[in-house]
Amino acid sequence: MNLKIAKISLFSGMDKELSYLVPKELEPKISKGSMVRVPLRSSTATGVVMEICDNPPQREEKFSLKRIYALVQPEPVLTQDLIKLSLWMREYYGCGLQAIFESLIPSIVRTGKGALELKEVSVVKLPGADELEKLSRRAPQQAKICSFLKNYKEPILKSALIKMTGVGAQAIDALSKKGVIKQQAREVVRSAFDDDLSSAELVSPVPHILNGEQQKALDDINLDIESGEFKTRLLYGVTGSGKTEVYMRAMKSVLENGGSCVFLVPEIALTPQTVGRLRSRLGDCGLVVWHSNLTDGQRLDAWRALARGEARVVVGARSCVFAPVKNLRLIIVDEEHDTAYKQDKNPRYNGRDIAVLRAKLCGCACVLGSATPALETLYNAKNGKYLLSEIRNRIDGRKLPSVFIADMKREKPGTVLSRILCEKIAQRLDNMEQTILFLNRRGYSKIFECPDCGNVEECPHCSISLTWHRREDIVKCHLCGYTAKAPSRCRKCGSEKARWRGHGTQKVEDIVAQMFPSARVGRMDRDAMNRRDNYRRVLGDFRAGKLDILIGTQMIAKGLDFPRVTLVGIIDADISLHMPDFRAAEKTYQLIVQVAGRAGRGDGNGEVVIQTLKPESAPIQYAKRDDMNSFLEEELRNRTEFSYPPAMRLIRQIFRSRSEQKLAFYTEQFARAAEKELEGICQIRGPSPAPLEKSEDFYRWHIWYFCPSVKPVVAAILGLKKKFPMDEDIDDVLDVDPMSLM
Structure with a gap:
């Protein structure tokens, strides 16, 4: 029997694919992107099918491959474009697939939790009067259930039956074994669209009349969509110029032609207003919301609706870019310049950049909108990498x-x-x-300063001052969350002259x-x-x-x-x-x-x-x-002079340790090794203490790598890390295209 081989990437942190046999009974159900449970040593593990082969690779023919145990989710957890995207992110950001999967696949999905199910009880054949009388003497609780169910022709929830009759679950199970009743699980179909924004602000479903600039921008975007090819367009529009109206009309056109849309906003605070507008204008398109404040149940419902193709519009913050949308034809990134699109933990991706890459993988249109475009985005537009549409006037002549x-x-x-x-x-x-x-x-107030000794009240775990929150009369570190009672005098010299400033x-x-x-x-x-x-x-x-x-x-x-x-x-x-x-x-x-x-x-x-x-x-x-324009021209001249982005790409390597002395020594040694290893492919600056020198009891140093291309430098740094004898008390992280240098 010639079984297929599945290459599976596990969630367990093992950053390499393992091969497993696909059982014949699972072949029709398993495809690339499926989430499966497999044996691993003496235990089991869960992972994603990255590839399916008809024949095992030569080097594995001598091994006896184990079989996949089960399919965990009925729908693939990764679409084909998301599989390619995850592999690209591994190379570009220099992190493992496990961290990437944690961003791409919601935790509630990774745990294998399926749809909510409720057990129902229905009648098969109730006993007659004589049998019921005998049953009441032998098993009074079972008889009570039968008497109660005489009045119920429709199935009843098992929990409701127990509550209304006062019997135990064992009596119900006994009747089920006798064939008097039957129990079956019913999937609870919750609406993914009844989120906490379902009653958000609505706008008139009657669209405004577009002005000439808006119409030109919409025509440009529609041409991008109709081309069926990957195109990225910067929509520059002054504040209040009606960019959202242009977005909504472009999305409506996509939906009318059977496509789906992803709409990214930088802050949760923008979601209610955006959702209200889109639901009013787009009608019954199956719009779901996606952001960090969703409950697990809401997130699972939204994910399933998208994976099944029931929802065709998803609106949300940064992670929304990974939603499992079918037939994706348009991605919109509103306020594309915003630093909130950059994630501050592995994988340290920028949602805007991922949106552009995903559009490329899907062969669809991507619109980046802003009244203050990022210099990198404007640079790409001026150089012809991105298309450009402009709206220079506010709507209605305001x-x-x-x-x-x-x-x-x-x-x-x-x-x-x-x-x-x-x-x-x-x-x-x-x-x-x-x-x-x-x-x-x-x-x-921000600073508690003593005029006698010059001491400033700082967080004991971070190198920043503590902020006074007057209502609670506490001081708080806005980095690590440390709190303490607000001081009334200088903790260092005891002076009562210390005062809050700022x-x-x-x-x-x-x-x-x-x-x-x-x-x-x-x-x-x-x-x-x-x-x-x-x-x-x-x-x-x-x-x-x-x-x-x-x-x-x-x-x-x-x-x-x-x-x-x-x-x-x-x-x-x-x-x-x-x-x-x-x-x-x-x-x-x-x-x-x-x-x-x-x-x-x-x-x-x-x-x-x-x-x-x-x-x-x-x-x-x-x-x-x-x-x-004048500001950005001046800023670009300044950046180019010092080789800062967008003139060059920037990678920041951050080292952390609880030992300040070890950190300084080993970071210096790593930088020297990097200068030899990476010679000719980048410029290295540093090492030096980070501006935020200490955070959560860890001291921090960093090295900057300026390069024309990211992937070769990331690969070289990862190669150096494998052979460099770094002290075990020091860890490091790569931040590609950093938005904060603190």
Whole structure:
């Protein structure tokens, strides 16, 4: 008997494929991408079928191959394009398939959990009156069940039968063995579409009339889709230009022609608004939601609906790009510049870049949308690698907001809200209009500093200062989560002169409440959004006009549309300029433009107040003038001069150890070995301590590799790691195309 051979990659961490025989009875059910259970030594393991061969490889003919035990999920857990994608990610990001599978396949699916099943009881043949009387003497509980079931012609849940009769499960099982009744499991069909966003904000199903720029962009995207070929298009559109309307029409066209769509957004906070809009416009397309706040049950339902082809649109954050969509014809990445698309643990992928690659593997269209495109994306568009469509005007002829710069050096020391910002907030309250105040810093105050000894209260586990959360009167590390009671004096010298400096969103909230006591104020940051539905509730209240002022961090800067907002205040606009990061200017520019874009999206004109200590800095001046091209040209010149991306590719290798001395020594030795091993294929800078020198009790050093091509360098680094005698107390990770250099 000539059995087929399956090459299986296991979830157990063994980073090589093993061969198993496919039993004849499983051959029709098993294909590439199937999840199976197999014997492994004296135990069992689960894995994915990566390949099926008719004949075993020569080197394995002398071995007796074991057989696959069982198929775990009825649907393949990986589509054909996702199998290719996982193999590409292994080479490009330099990590094992196990870590990749953890991103591609939800944990609830990997555990083998199937559909929810309930046991039902139905009558086969009930005993007559005489038999029932005898049964009542012999087995009164069984007789009680029979008497009860006389009135039930339809199946009844076993749990309900036990509850209503008070009998035990053993009596039901005994009757089942006698053939009086039968028990069978029924799959519970839960709707994958009844998620917690099913009642999200809806918009009119009647589409707006597109302006000329929108129509041109839509025509371009539709041509990409109709070509049936891989194409990536950057859709650059100023804030409030109606990019979402273009997305929805392109998706509708795909659905009408039998295709499916993936729609990525950077933040969970954007999901309710996006889902509401799409469900209103796209109708009964089977839209499912995909993000980290889903319950296991919701995630399983969504995954099964996509794997079976019942759902044809999936909306969600970064991991949504791996959804098992059938007949994928369009991928949209909204706010493509956003750093939230980059994962900070293995595999350290960028959802935007993976979207482009998946579109290539599927031969479909990919649209990258933004009002502030990443420099790398714009570089690809200018060089012809990506296509480009532009929408330079807001819809309905609405004007971009007027921008005012408040130089905080001219305000009193310690001022949080400038005079001009306070005046404009008061005007909005008088006019019953809304205000957004943005500060990208959580907590109440950032630094507890002693003037006598100069000590700053730091986390004992990380090299950053502790933040004061006044309501709980605790200090918290926003890296590792360490908390302690807030100090009242310097812990080092005991001085009572130590004071808190700086301000976060909690302090701004208190100041606003004191200055404008009649205002209804909401706050949106990670601390306030600690429950699953909090972000949806706060956004819903703000949209409904139940709040006058919304204070928040980065999550309010992206893509949200509030027609009543006519004022945006950006507090400490230059925070990100101080970061030791070659992207600092770009991130500052993007953040200012994105936050400013929340103003004036309705009928009223918008205004923006930018508070800064560096009003002359390039990103702030270019953002004020809305001159993206000049800013990006200057930024590209600066990057090219120092070989930073996009001029070159960057790989960052981060080393960690609890021993500072060992870390410094071994990282230096590895860098010397790398200079010899990688000579001619990259430039090496470092090693040096990372800007965030200590995190969660681990000291951190890093090496930077600048190269024209990633894969050869990653392969060389992995090869060097195998033969380098690294101390067991030191671990390292590769971060390809890093978005943070901390």
